[in-house]
Amino acid sequence: MLFSQLVYRIAARTPRNCLSSRRWILSHRRYGHQPTFRNSNENKKHLDPFSLVGDELSLISMRLRSMVVAEVPELASAAGYFFKEGVEGKKLCPTVILLMATALNVCTPELSPNVLGNTLILDLRRRQQCIAEITEMIHVASLIHDDVLDDADTRRGIGSLSSVMGNKLAILAGDLLISRALVALASLKHTEVVSLMATALKNLVSGETMQMTATFEQRCSMECYMQKTYNKTAALVSNSCKAVAYLSGQREEVATLAFEYGRNLGLAYQLIDDILDFTGTSASLGKASLTDLRNGIITAPILFAMEEFPQLHAFINSSSDNPANVDVILEYLGKSHGIQRTTELAVKHASLAAAAIDSLPETHDVDATNARTALVHITQKIITRNK
Amino acid sequence: MLFSQLVYRIAARTPRNCLSSRRWILSHRRYGHQPTFRNSNENKKHLDPFSLVGDELSLISMRLRSMVVAEVPELASAAGYFFKEGVEGKKLCPTVILLMATALNVCTPELSPNVLGNTLILDLRRRQQCIAEITEMIHVASLIHDDVLDDADTRRGIGSLSSVMGNKLAILAGDLLISRALVALASLKHTEVVSLMATALKNLVSGETMQMTATFEQRCSMECYMQKTYNKTAALVSNSCKAVAYLSGQREEVATLAFEYGRNLGLAYQLIDDILDFTGTSASLGKASLTDLRNGIITAPILFAMEEFPQLHAFINSSSDNPANVDVILEYLGKSHGIQRTTELAVKHASLAAAAIDSLPETHDVDATNARTALVHITQKIITRNK
Secondary structure, X not given: OOHHHHHHHHHHHOOOOHHHHHHHHHHHHHOOOOOOOOOOHHHHHHHOHHHXXXXXXXXXXXXXXXXXXXXXXXXXXXXXXXXXXXXXXXOHHHHHHHHHHXXXXXXXXXXXXOOOOHHHHHHHHHHHHHHHHHHHHHHHHHHHHHHHHOOOOEEOOEEOHHHHHOHHHHHHHHHHHHHHHHHHHHHOOOHHHHHHHHHHHHHHHHHHHHHHHOOHHHHOOHHXXXXXXXXXXXXXXXXXXXXHHHHOOOOHHHHHHHHHHHHHHHHHHHHHHHHHHHHOOOOOOOOOOOHHHHOOOOOHHHHHHHHHOOOHHHHHHXXXXXXXXXXXXXXXXXXXXXXXXXXXXXXXXXXXXXXHHHOOOOOOOHHHHHHHHHHHHHHHHHHHOOO | OOXXXXXXXXXXXXXXXXXXHHHHHHHHXXXXXXXXXXXXXXXXXXXXXXXXXXXXXXXXHHHHHHHHHHHOHHHHHHHHHHHOOOOOXXXXXXXXXXXXXXXXXXXOHHHOOOOOOHXXXXXXXXXXXXXXXXXXXXXXXXXXXXXXXXXXXXXXXXXXXXXXXXXHHHHHHHHHHHHHHHHHHHHOOOHHHHHHHHHHHHHXXXXXXXXXXXXXXXXXXXXXXXXXXXXXXXHHHHHHHHHHHHHOOOOHHHHHHHHHHHHHHXXXXXXXXXXXXXXXXXXXXXXXXXXXXXXXXXXXXXXXXXXXXXXXXXXHHOOOOOHHHHHHHHHXXXXXXXXXHHHHHHXXXXXXXXXXXXXXXXXXXXXXXXXXXXXXXXXXXXXXXXX
8 A cells, every 4th residue: 555545544534523633643653553664564674764874864963063163163062952963853854865865866777876886876975965964054054043033942842052052153153054055055066956955045034034024814824824834844855855856867757756755744744843832742732832822823723723713813813922812722722623634734745745755766776665665654754743 | 557556656655653654545535636547537437436337236226125125025124224225335345246247248259249149248247247136145144144243233334234123133134135145146057156155155154253253362363364354355255256257258367366356355445444443534543433442353453563562462352342451552553553554454455456457368348448447446445445
């Protein structure tokens, strides 16, 4: 069974009640329910997406850390903070890029190992790693500046760089990473790749701009929300997936599938993030940080709830940091299908991401097959995660 | 007489006393003494560097303003603030780039008007204007972020963007400009030009990093000072001059002359800026803002003075914002040749910039000749400016 069919089946079986739908997903995660993959069980441990490219991830982290420390020794702790191995939740983007590179490398006749020498193969892989590094630099730079813009106190559960080291060093660190990303990008000497990564950076800034400057009407629009979500979360991974496809010499249709995988994966990831802002790990509303709600950022669960209960507008429009307001909003959200519909939307995008992988040109190469299985696995992991 | 010879003669005639050397330069400016140029007097008004490319400068300002306002209406006042026509001191970089483009366009056989159609000529000019726009975007972005980093209250005599609109909008505006500059750069589809502008941005951030994190020993080193000055002031104009040369299809030696013009002009400009921080418009020490001194930034006049009076180290090392300390430092500076030697160094770099123009391949094209005369004129203007 294709994974895309499987996740559609999950969506179809999802109960209508928002809380139980969340619990349903969590219980399947807790009790180890895993969708059946095309590969046999004995291969499973080798197909863990992160361990498949673990050595390269370590190498990339080390390179980025060394670069920052060599440039600005004062940023050593910041570099360790962001590019340290094993810190939860930050390896997804480079992991996806490296897996996509493996998934695509063998599909073009002109790049088959028979034609390419080892040096050329290594050079191609080095260039694709470079995309992963550039993406990490842009990603971390945007996180650092966003934390300053949002006055964030924490990031990934620990103090944000701006709160720990001050806004000045945070701005400088962000600028440093962007400028080094641009130098690395220029070194690839590939005009289409430069365009893709430039677009990704533009989208990131546009996303933050939309969040900072949107009118109440725009904040209540699902279309604006999806556009902002694409800009802030999906544009970087989608464009970098397409970039590795270009570097592999893939034709446009294959590059577009790589882009679609990244786009849908990014959207699904953020939709689940928005649910977790309400439920946290407990699957109970209001047990999590409610960071977005308290900052007046309206996300998918509330947008869906507002469709059912238009009276929610009034509470959202007034100060949403008021505890009484928060309680009312959560009460409406609990009565609505907001969490459930957001979950369904996330599952839909995860399945579209998996479908893009299913649509890649057939391969009999073991590494490429494993990488594709791992990419599909990631679409399931992000749906069932609880942090 | 070549301008490069003339400015060397100025340097040779400069009196040894630091204050009178400054007065000497100012009096020549005040009483209208102008070096003799290769062109006749009746051409002078047409050779005013700013009016030669005035229409294009207006067009570039308008394009940048519209782009920012279209993206973020909230930044309309910021866009007006930075990209408004006629505000003192901010048109130098795009002026130099456009003049360099004219100065170089006719010197390559394969790009002569006989071979190129009008469309191709217009397309080349549009691409060169794009370099001027990209440079302005990067320049303004770095000014905005530097103001946040330096806690600057004013910029060009009026409130800095960060003090007027808050740090958050300032960070966002800077990020927006950098991301749009990168998109514009990608649109040129020229890998060497991408590399040059990436290097320029890297240098700008490195310059600010050096300023923020240098040890006292590094701050007392002339070598570090010149490197920081190149990074912060000269790298952008030098690399963009080289970029327009590449776009014109010039050979490497000509592109290097364009680079050397920008590098030396930028260094001369900053050295005079550093003098003006002490003298302002009055030619008297201590009558200006003393911004650098009060912020602990050690510039060329003090570095030269410290060579003569090593005891200055102690006063510089302790809080230089202490009024008593400031008085002592100014007293030593007045007794030293610090201002004079800085002036001589600025004049030397201005003359090297002029010499680079003199060394360009000969041309009989009137526009190219006028543009070259204007570029040389700029080297003299920046030496004799008092604001």
